[in-house]
Amino acid sequence: MNFEEFLEKKEESTAIETVETPEQSEEEFDSADITENIDVQKAVVESLAADKAVQDEKICELEKENSSLKAEKEALEREIATLKDEINSLKAKLVDESEVNSLKKEVEGLRAKCSEQAAELGKMGDVLSRNSETELSNKVALLDRDTDIPDRFPGETREHVLEVIAEARKTAEAEGRVRRAQLLEGVLITNEAEGTLAEKRSQLEKLFSDNANILSGPVIEELEKMGISHKKGEDYLLPSEIIKRTY
Numbered sequence: 001m002n003f004e005e006f007l008e009k010k011e012e013s014t015a016i017e018t019v020e021t022p023e024q025s026e027e028e029f030d031s032a033d034i035t036e037n038i039d040v041q042k043a044v045v046e047s048l049a050a051d052k053a054v055q056d057e058k059i060c061e062l063e064k065e066n067s068s069l070k071a072e073k074e075a076l077e078r079e080i081a082t083l084k085d086e087i088n089s090l091k092a093k094l095v096d097e098s099e100v101n102s103l104k105k106e107v108e109g110l111r112a113k114c115s116e117q118a119a120e121l122g123k124m125g126d127v128l129s130r131n132s133e134t135e136l137s138n139k140v141a142l143l144d145r146d147t148d149i150p151d152r153f154p155g156e157t158r159e160h161v162l163e164v165i166a167e168a169r170k171t172a173e174a175e176g177r178v179r180r181a182q183l184l185e186g187v188l189i190t191n192e193a194e195g196t197l198a199e200k201r202s203q204l205e206k207l208f209s210d211n212a213n214i215l216s217g218p219v220i221e222e223l224e225k226m227g228i229s230h231k232k233g234e235d236y237l238l239p240s241e242i243i244k245r246t247y
Contacts, residue, residue, distance in 0.1 A: 050158035159197035
């Protein structure tokens with residue numbers, strides 16, 4: 001009997017077959033992630049909308065000032081022309097030379113003023129050009145905000161949006177969403193918050209703290225002055241609830 005053949009067959013019978021596991025299917029997107037992504041995108045777009053609104057307001061102010069300066073320039077030019085006619089008339093009547101020199105100085109002063117106004121108009125024209133011909137104004141589609149909900153203080157909407165973006169950036173960073181965190185960080189760096197919202201929230205917290213977190217008469221009176229609701233229906237709200245609902 002050939003023992004080598006027997007050993008080879010035994011080794012083949014005891015060999016362990018490896019089975020490849022099928023690749024796992026791609027994980028389905030969690031609906032919460034999709035909602036969060038939409039909220040963050042909406043927050044970014046609303047931030048851009050707030051900036052665009054501020055930019056449009058500045059452009060409107062500059063255009064009004066530009067028109068005013070143009071009108072003033074035209075008035076000065078008419079005044080110069082009138083003065084020139086008066087000088088020529090005075091010369092024709094042999095007016096005293098000292099008076100003529102005085103009028104010349106006045107005309108020179110008016111000309112200098114016109115030059116200054118012209119320089120200002122040129123600078124404002126550059127500003128208007130930069131504000132109205134940027135990629136932002138031409139290429140970014142913005143969502144309109146609800147005009148029936150006016151800001152309680154200048155920039156309130158913008159401050160809320162920036163806080164939402166800051167919170168979203170922290171969440172993205174904690175979850176390892178590196179790209180999202182980088183993009184949101186870029187928005188925050190470019191659009192620095194003024195801190196008005198945080199300041200008003202701190203003032204409201206101090207009001208409650210100074211009054212032992214009790215909705216006393218003076219506290220309610222102060223809240224009403226600030227236009228802040230302290231009740232939900234017939235039920236009184238807690239100080240913490242008022243802060244959350246307001247700021």
